Amino acid sequence: MALRNVRHYPGFLAMTVACLVILYAPLLVVMAYSFNDSTSITNWGGVSLRWYTDVFTGPEAPRFKAAAWNSLTIAVIAATSATAIATAAALAMLRAGGFKGRSLTYALINLPLMVPEIVIAVASLIFFSMVGLTPGYLTILIAHITFCIPFAYLPIAARLQGIDGSFEQAARDLYASRAQSFFLILLPLMMPGVVSGYLLAFIISLDDFIITNFVKGAGMETLPTAIYGSVKQGIKPNIMAISTLMLGVSILFVTLSYLINRKGQKSL
Amino acid sequence: MAGPGSNHAPGPGSWRGILVPLLLPTWAMIGIFLLLPVLLMAVYSFLTKEFRGGVEWEFSLAAYDQFFLNRGLFGDEPPTLEWTYITVFARSIAQAAGATALCLLIGFPTAWFIATRPASSRGIWLFLITVPYWVNLLIRTVSLRFLIRENGPLNDALMGVGLISEPLQIINTNMAVQLGLFYSYLPFMVLPIYAAVERYSFAYSEAAADLYANRWVTLREIVLPIVRPGIVAGCILVFIPSLGAFLAPNLLGGAKNFMIGSLIEEQFKKSLGNWPFGAAVSMILMTLVLIVLFVQARAATRQEVR
Amino acid sequence: MTDAVEIRNAVKRYGNVTALHGVSLTIRDNEFFTLLGPSGCGKTTLLRMIAGFEDVTEGEIRLFGQNIANLEPNHRPVNTVFQHYALFPHMSVIDNVAFGLKMQKVAQDARRKRAAEMLEMVHLSAFADRLPAQLSGGQQQRVALARALAPSPKVLLLDEPLSALDLKLRQAMRVELKQLQEDTGITFIFVTHDQEEALTMSDRIAVMSAGHVQQIGTAQEIYEAPVNRFVADFIGETNLLPVEVLSVRDGRAEVTLPGGHRLQVAAAGQGIGKHHLSIRPERMALTEAGDLQAVVDRVVYLGTDRQVIARLEDGTPLHLRLQNSDRVAVPAPGKRVGLAVEAGAARLLAD
Numbered sequence: 001m002a003l004r005n006v007r008h009y010p011g012f013l014a015m016t017v018a019c020l021v022i023l024y025a026p027l028l029v030v031m032a033y034s035f036n037d038s039t040s041i042t043n044w045g046g047v048s049l050r051w052y053t054d055v056f057t058g059p060e061a062p063r064f065k066a067a068a069w070n071s072l073t074i075a076v077i078a079a080t081s082a083t084a085i086a087t088a089a090a091l092a093m094l095r096a097g098g099f100k101g102r103s104l105t106y107a108l109i110n111l112p113l114m115v116p117e118i119v120i121a122v123a124s125l126i127f128f129s130m131v132g133l134t135p136g137y138l139t140i141l142i143a144h145i146t147f148c149i150p151f152a153y154l155p156i157a158a159r160l161q162g163i164d165g166s167f168e169q170a171a172r173d174l175y176a177s178r179a180q181s182f183f184l185i186l187l188p189l190m191m192p193g194v195v196s197g198y199l200l201a202f203i204i205s206l207d208d209f210i211i212t213n214f215v216k217g218a219g220m221e222t223l224p225t226a227i228y229g230s231v232k233q234g235i236k237p238n239i240m241a242i243s244t245l246m247l248g249v250s251i252l253f254v255t256l257s258y259l260i261n262r263k264g265q266k267s268l
Numbered sequence: 269m270a271g272p273g274s275n276h277a278p279g280p281g282s283w284r285g286i287l288v289p290l291l292l293p294t295w296a297m298i299g300i301f302l303l304l305p306v307l308l309m310a311v312y313s314f315l316t317k318e319f320r321g322g323v324e325w326e327f328s329l330a331a332y333d334q335f336f337l338n339r340g341l342f343g344d345e346p347p348t349l350e351w352t353y354i355t356v357f358a359r360s361i362a363q364a365a366g367a368t369a370l371c372l373l374i375g376f377p378t379a380w381f382i383a384t385r386p387a388s389s390r391g392i393w394l395f396l397i398t399v400p401y402w403v404n405l406l407i408r409t410v411s412l413r414f415l416i417r418e419n420g421p422l423n424d425a426l427m428g429v430g431l432i433s434e435p436l437q438i439i440n441t442n443m444a445v446q447l448g449l450f451y452s453y454l455p456f457m458v459l460p461i462y463a464a465v466e467r468y469s470f471a472y473s474e475a476a477a478d479l480y481a482n483r484w485v486t487l488r489e490i491v492l493p494i495v496r497p498g499i500v501a502g503c504i505l506v507f508i509p510s511l512g513a514f515l516a517p518n519l520l521g522g523a524k525n526f527m528i529g530s531l532i533e534e535q536f537k538k539s540l541g542n543w544p545f546g547a548a549v550s551m552i553l554m555t556l557v558l559i560v561l562f563v564q565a566r567a568a569t570r571q572e573v574r
Numbered sequence: 575m576t577d578a579v580e581i582r583n584a585v586k587r588y589g590n591v592t593a594l595h596g597v598s599l600t601i602r603d604n605e606f607f608t609l610l611g612p613s614g615c616g617k618t619t620l621l622r623m624i625a626g627f628e629d630v631t632e633g634e635i636r637l638f639g640q641n642i643a644n645l646e647p648n649h650r651p652v653n654t655v656f657q658h659y660a661l662f663p664h665m666s667v668i669d670n671v672a673f674g675l676k677m678q679k680v681a682q683d684a685r686r687k688r689a690a691e692m693l694e695m696v697h698l699s700a701f702a703d704r705l706p707a708q709l710s711g712g713q714q715q716r717v718a719l720a721r722a723l724a725p726s727p728k729v730l731l732l733d734e735p736l737s738a739l740d741l742k743l744r745q746a747m748r749v750e751l752k753q754l755q756e757d758t759g760i761t762f763i764f765v766t767h768d769q770e771e772a773l774t775m776s777d778r779i780a781v782m783s784a785g786h787v788q789q790i791g792t793a794q795e796i797y798e799a800p801v802n803r804f805v806a807d808f809i810g811e812t813n814l815l816p817v818e819v820l821s822v823r824d825g826r827a828e829v830t831l832p833g834g835h836r837l838q839v840a841a842a843g844q845g846i847g848k849h850h851l852s853i854r855p856e857r858m859a860l861t862e863a864g865d866l867q868a869v870v871d872r873v874v875y876l877g878t879d880r881q882v883i884a885r886l887e888d889g890t891p892l893h894l895r896l897q898n899s900d901r902v903a904v905p906a907p908g909k910r911v912g913l914a915v916e917a918g919a920a921r922l923l924a925d
Contacts, residue, residue, distance in 0.1 A: 006477055009380065009487070012380055027411055029414065092287040120306075126547065166660035169647070171677075173626075177677075180677060209406050224404060235414050239410065
């Protein structure tokens with residue numbers, strides 16, 4: 001051990017721990033209270049699963065089920081479409097060399113990240129009302145596909161950038177056609193990025209509240225808008241149970257993405 | 269060794285001709301469903317409002333007039349500067365700046381700490397920092413509200429150990445909003461700083477130590493200037509979404525502390541909406557954001573040239 | 575003998591930048607041919623044009639008589655060993671080696687057999703089922719060789735394949751590569767910036783610089799009879815002296831060295847006027863009374879030999895190599911010495 005380790009700063013560990021406590025405390029508390037056997041959120045009434053039962057069978061169950069179904073199907077379709085579009089875009093951006101309009105396209109891809117969410121929401125609402133598209137499932141879906149594109153694009157492009165062009169050239173040199181070199185070599189090598197992009201887009205779609213809230217129209221709910229509507233009147237225990245379930249889904253996804261990424265990094 | 273851009277050279281084996289059309293779906297989706305709507309929004313901000321929501325197609329500066337000028341109750345007095353909405357913007361900027369400062373204060377030590385771990389354990393630390401970001405923002409914000417409310421678990425715990433005798437009023441304060449924004453966007457601060465510190469060569473710190481600088485002087489004189497691009501990127505990434513945030517101010521700040529996001533949302537509620545005004549406020553917000561991004565991009569280019 | 579590759583007036587331009595200025599050269603069948611030059615000289619571009627990764631701006635590339643300039647890489651019977659090997663990271667070693675055969679629609683049994691043979695040849699049979707990442711650099715290099723040779727290409731292209739290996743391995747691989755070329759009888763075109771690599775392996779070498787071929791010849795020709803200053807300077811160590819040709823008669827030129835000494839050297843078509851003379855350091859000896867008078871400036875011990883830096887009367891430095899031997903006297907700095915230039919060791923250059 002050196003007399004002075006230039007990497008070490010006293011207090012930085014404490015800050016990191018504080019950071020993690022702030023990040024996790026609210027989630028853990030909600031998780032704990034979701035198992036509370038009391039109708040009041042202030043008192044602890046012992047451990048039970050009654051609020052989980054309530055989520056699936058209680059008076060609000062049909063509403064939440066419909067919302068969950070909408071959220072899930074929208075996320076699947078939006079993530080799938082955005083990933084396909086972003087994969088195609090990444091191939092063009094990183095494998096076609098310099099072409100006219102490349103930097104403009106780059107700006108376009110990143111536009112959904114640069115424009116504040118609330119502005120996207122307003123602009124979408126205005127656009128859909130102007131072209132006469134009734135707010136509902138379809139408008140939510142279109143908006144989600146659009147803003148998911150850059151999120152899917154980022155990991156795919158990062159991965160593709162890390163794949164040296166010589167792999168495709170080696171395949172071509174060894175008598176593979178363009179299609180073969182894409183499907184046998186490039187696509188398998190891109191796969192971890194594509195999966196990461198898909199998962200990110202999926203989570204982002206599932207996460208969205210503001211834009212959905214603007215373009216959803218009356219009667220159509222996704223999970224976040226349903227939860228928001230319910231929370232406006234105060235936090236009820238069944239909301240904590242739903243939150244805990246969604247938390248579980250998120251953590252499953254992020255863990256999956258982490259593992260895939262780590263495996264992918266090893267193979268290159 | 270090879271010529272410029274040789275990996276992508278248009279040799280007989282090149283992809284160029286086939287690849288560029290692959291951008292069509294991207295152009296179509298973002299062009300039609302984002303760029304066009306934003307342009308349309310700009311047009312709407314210059315139209316006349318209709319009372320049931322929506323617009324009449326008649327040119328009008330009323331929306332911007334309403335934002336900036338006060339012409340008295342009946343609109344016949346000499347115009348003076350209208351402070352109502354500028355105050356909302358000022359408050360939003362202050363809240364976003366506060367949240368950014370909070371993120372930096374806690375995010376920098378965290379990023380530094382992670383970047384100085386052995387390579388094998390960095391992934392786990394980063395994972396721990398990013399997991400909450402993947403949890404639904406609404407759920408995170410609701411959880412925070414649950415935790416810090418007047419008779420919530422935080423106050424219970426603090427009173428339980430005797431630290432305070434009365435519940436702390438955290439919810440519905442500026443502090444709560446900043447905490448919420450901090451909670452929403454912290455990973456955006458940690459990740460770029462982490463990337464910068466990871467590239468930082470600790471030999472600089474050793475050289476500074478060798479030349480009689482103590483830790484903190486080294487941090488100020490050597491480390492911070494070198495990792496500055498990462499810090500600036502982190503600040504931008506936290507500040508910009510904070511500025512237009514809706515959930516944190518709405519669920520944690522109460523009626524007094526509302527921000528731009530809520531102001532805009534109000535204008536699109538069914539009965540009392542004012543679409544041109546909402547579009548105008550959105551335009552002003554977007555302009556503000558683009559200015560910040562532009563200034564940062566300019567500064568970054570200048571730094572690169574140097 | 576047929577020519578394996580014939581390049582006629584090949585030009586390569588990237589926008590305004592010209593990477594190759596009308597290169598012409600002929601590579602014979604069964605030859606170990608090396609493109610040698612510093613980075614940016616165009617050697618890799620030329621190799622990639624033969625492989626089909628760069629299109630030819632102007633000119634022709636013929637492979638055994640057939641113009642291939644417009645053929646896609648997968649339709650050219652040439653294979654490449656890439657600089658960093660480009661082994662497919664998601665495929666096992668044996669699948670990598672069999673890839674080219676699979677693309678050529680060779681039946682599974684036949685291609686497994688051939689791939690196994692190739693691995694046998696490079697002594698890696700035991701590693702057939704590993705992934706490339708699990709091999710050392712030297713092993714990856716052999717897999718790359720086996721993969722490129724498996725489809726029996728007419729010409730094998732090697733793009734600085736040894737540059738990623740450490741010195742000992744690099745030296746061992748030189749011998750192996752040459753052996754492999756002789757055993758297979760395939761034409762090898764080898765790109766390198768390392769002159770020692772080029773000199774030890776090649777049948778013939780093309781020295782390139784700034785998009786031009788400067789000289790083509792055997793190792794000995796290039797070392798001993800460089801045609802211009804670039805070649806003389808790039809290959810090995812040499813003394814380049816500005817000289818004035820006074821007269822030319824019967825292929826012999828009389829030149830004046832800096833300091834006024836006169837020397838008789840072989841002329842190669844140069845006329846009267848200013849030229850450069852190249853003298854290799856190991857081809858001069860110290861004598862009591864040689865052609866040249868000089869003062870020893872410094873002696874540097876190098877192990878196998880000693881480097882002597884001497885100055886002519888006008889101060890021009892000359893480098894000599896003295897063999898490290900009891901029979902060779904070591905001069906002290908400051909001593910006045912005579913220098914004897916071996917007959918034919920002084921080479922009058924074209925520029």
